Amino acid sequence: MRIIHILFKQGKLLNFLNLFIAIILFLFLMALSINMQQAKLEVGTMSHFKNKQLYKISDGLINEEDVNFFAKPSNYDRLHDFSELMHASTQFQYYIANWQPIGISDFKGSAIFGAYYELGHSEQTSNRDGKEYSSIKSVQVTQNVFDLNVVQLQQGRTFDADEYILTGDNIPIILGAEYAGVYQLGDQIDIDYYFQTFKGTVVGIVQPLQKIVTNSRPELLLDRYVLLPLMSLSDPPSYLNKNAVKYPVFFKALLLTRANGMIISELDPLSIRKIVGSIAQKTGFDQFSIIGADSLRINTLVQMTEANQFTLLLVSSLMFVITMSILLLTLFIKTKKNVSTYKVLLISGATLNHVCLMISIQSFITYLIGSIIPCLITMILTGFSIPIFLTYLLLVLLLSLFMTIMTYLFVKKIFSKLDIVRELKG
Amino acid sequence: MLLALKNISKQYNKHVVFSQIDFSCDTGKVIAIKGKSGVGKSTMLNILAGLERPTSGQYIYQNKQMEHRSYNFLTKFRSSTIGYISQFSPMIPELTVLENISVPLWFEKEEDQKQQYMKQIEALSYLFEIEHLLHQNVKSLSGGQLQRAGIIRALVKNPPLIIADEPTGSLDDETASLILNHFTSLKVNGTTTIIATHNDSVSNHCDETYLLLKEGLVYAQ
Numbered sequence A: 001m002r003i004i005h006i007l008f009k010q011g012k013l014l015n016f017l018n019l020f021i022a023i024i025l026f027l028f029l030m031a032l033s034i035n036m037q038q039a040k041l042e043v044g045t046m047s048h049f050k051n052k053q054l055y056k057i058s059d060g061l062i063n064e065e066d067v068n069f070f071a072k073p074s075n076y077d078r079l080h081d082f083s084e085l086m087h088a089s090t091q092f093q094y095y096i097a098n099w100q101p102i103g104i105s106d107f108k109g110s111a112i113f114g115a116y117y118e119l120g121h122s123e124q125t126s127n128r129d130g131k132e133y134s135s136i137k138s139v140q141v142t143q144n145v146f147d148l149n150v151v152q153l154q155q156g157r158t159f160d161a162d163e164y165i166l167t168g169d170n171i172p173i174i175l176g177a178e179y180a181g182v183y184q185l186g187d188q189i190d191i192d193y194y195f196q197t198f199k200g201t202v203v204g205i206v207q208p209l210q211k212i213v214t215n216s217r218p219e220l221l222l223d224r225y226v227l228l229p230l231m232s233l234s235d236p237p238s239y240l241n242k243n244a245v246k247y248p249v250f251f252k253a254l255l256l257t258r259a260n261g262m263i264i265s266e267l268d269p270l271s272i273r274k275i276v277g278s279i280a281q282k283t284g285f286d287q288f289s290i291i292g293a294d295s296l297r298i299n300t301l302v303q304m305t306e307a308n309q310f311t312l313l314l315v316s317s318l319m320f321v322i323t324m325s326i327l328l329l330t331l332f333i334k335t336k337k338n339v340s341t342y343k344v345l346l347i348s349g350a351t352l353n354h355v356c357l358m359i360s361i362q363s364f365i366t367y368l369i370g371s372i373i374p375c376l377i378t379m380i381l382t383g384f385s386i387p388i389f390l391t392y393l394l395l396v397l398l399l400s401l402f403m404t405i406m407t408y409l410f411v412k413k414i415f416s417k418l419d420i421v422r423e424l425k426g
Numbered sequence B: 001m002l003l004a005l006k007n008i009s010k011q012y013n014k015h016v017v018f019s020q021i022d023f024s025c026d027t028g029k030v031i032a033i034k035g036k037s038g039v040g041k042s043t044m045l046n047i048l049a050g051l052e053r054p055t056s057g058q059y060i061y062q063n064k065q066m067e068h069r070s071y072n073f074l075t076k077f078r079s080s081t082i083g084y085i086s087q088f089s090p091m092i093p094e095l096t097v098l099e100n101i102s103v104p105l106w107f108e109k110e111e112d113q114k115q116q117y118m119k120q121i122e123a124l125s126y127l128f129e130i131e132h133l134l135h136q137n138v139k140s141l142s143g144g145q146l147q148r149a150g151i152i153r154a155l156v157k158n159p160p161l162i163i164a165d166e167p168t169g170s171l172d173d174e175t176a177s178l179i180l181n182h183f184t185s186l187k188v189n190g191t192t193t194i195i196a197t198h199n200d201s202v203s204n205h206c207d208e209t210y211l212l213l214k215e216g217l218v219y220a221q
């Protein structure tokens, strides 16, 4: 310990330089480990959208047109047919992740799940059939949302194909990661979805930090969301409407949601226009427009995460090389300068190997100290995320250990060059 | 007999420093090794101190073979047995004189022992007249003062064997004889001192003098 103490006292400037460089190196390592944890998912996810064209279908049923359109019962069927053909197309994927809060009665979670919590609004509730429902964040998704975004579950399963078809009052639900511990697999939840009540059953819980592309944003973090299958009707709405008079609002909302989707395809705009046009003709629904959607934004996002990771890796490697060189250089200068110290130690009862070891331990300590500040920053930035902390810790330990071993070998080499025993002879 | 060198040779790569050295010495003697510059006096002392190993031959210390031992073993041997004084006493520049002198105690575990050694340091610094410098940084000392500090450092743990390479090179005659007389006074405790020197006035203080030649070591007086 005394020896290490002395080593820290010797060449303070060089020691500080080493520490400073170590801090910078670890700052990059920190960025890298955060990035590795998140971009790993992001790049994986986003790359599915890469180089694909995105188009949005937007219905033109606004105000009066809406009223006029739904005044005719047969138009329900037209809209229904249109959506079904769009979803069934083999030439493109029809993708919907619809942001739409739902009501949950007797809600067990905290305010963070509230539909407008992030906007600073307090919990909102509504009454239906004598029960109070809290307004909760939710997205309704088509089956391809899970595949395209590579959504990972920590428990349970995704929705089965037949669960995307509306039958009765039962509806499976999948919860975001922060719901873990609030609800469990198999729990029954009363849901109000478009003014219609359902019995929800929890079938799955998503892993943390999972993101999806929604119809309105390039990425949505699922942690606080309830996922519902975006259901299709099993029969034409005119038929269903006959039996259940009280459904119209629900049907209308559901049909519109299912119609307003995103087309994901490699085809050019003209071909898409042709295909969709023929579907419109076949079904008799043509009150919509095709918008060349955010493909640019998504492509940029993909490129950015990829570039980020690459740049970070590059800069980190560069920093590593610089750190390494500076470490070796300062070691060389310090070791040459401190020969008399080693002589004293040698004649007073230390082997040169022991001194080597002490110098290596000094480097190790320098690196550990240098890792603390970036570690604190990591913890604060990531809200004390354990996986990121562990990744960072592993990187720090591996790197510090590597540097320590390099130090040992290098100093040993310098010692044998210097021939301290010969120096003693004067 | 305390120690013996039998048919010792030392060479660096192809360069033969000396060969076929035979030497033995008894406990409680002060011995001088003389010889021309470059003949290998320091090398011989380093072998005796366990800092280097001979190329061939035997080194026996108190009936134990030393020449094939590991540097780890030799370091322990040095730490427990030998007080090593080099021509220019090396110092750790960041420390005070006292701290430099107590470096050998870093490798000492027992507190009682350490206390005793600290008293020894005090006594020796009075004897060698550097007690007023103990708390100064070593950088402020003259060559002769440093040399005396280095000698005290070698004597702290009362080693039975003192190996001194030109110990009085940078001292005035008066201080030199003070030191040499101290070595002589240690004989009663059974302390042996082996000194490499060019200087006849040093060898005159010694019980035996040997002359080192390339071909071997000869008894001079």
Ligand SMILES: Nc1ncnc2c1ncn2[C@@H]1O[C@H](COP(=O)(O)OP(=O)(O)OP(=O)(O)O)[C@@H](O)[C@H]1O
Pocket (backbone or CB within 6 Å): A419, A421, A422, A425, A426, B012, B017, B035, B036, B037, B038, B039, B040, B041, B042, B043, B044
């Ligand atoms: N580690 C070493 N590597 C190579 N050659 C060495 C080494 N140590 C000593 N020598 C050579 O061995 C010879 C003897 O050196 P040494 O220092 O022992 O002589 P010395 O008698 O002590 O000389 P001086 O009186 O000048 O101190 C010299 O020629 C020296 O150059």
Ligand SMILES: [Mg+2]
Pocket (backbone or CB within 6 Å): A425, A426, B041, B042, B043, B165, B196
């Ligand atoms: Mg010499």
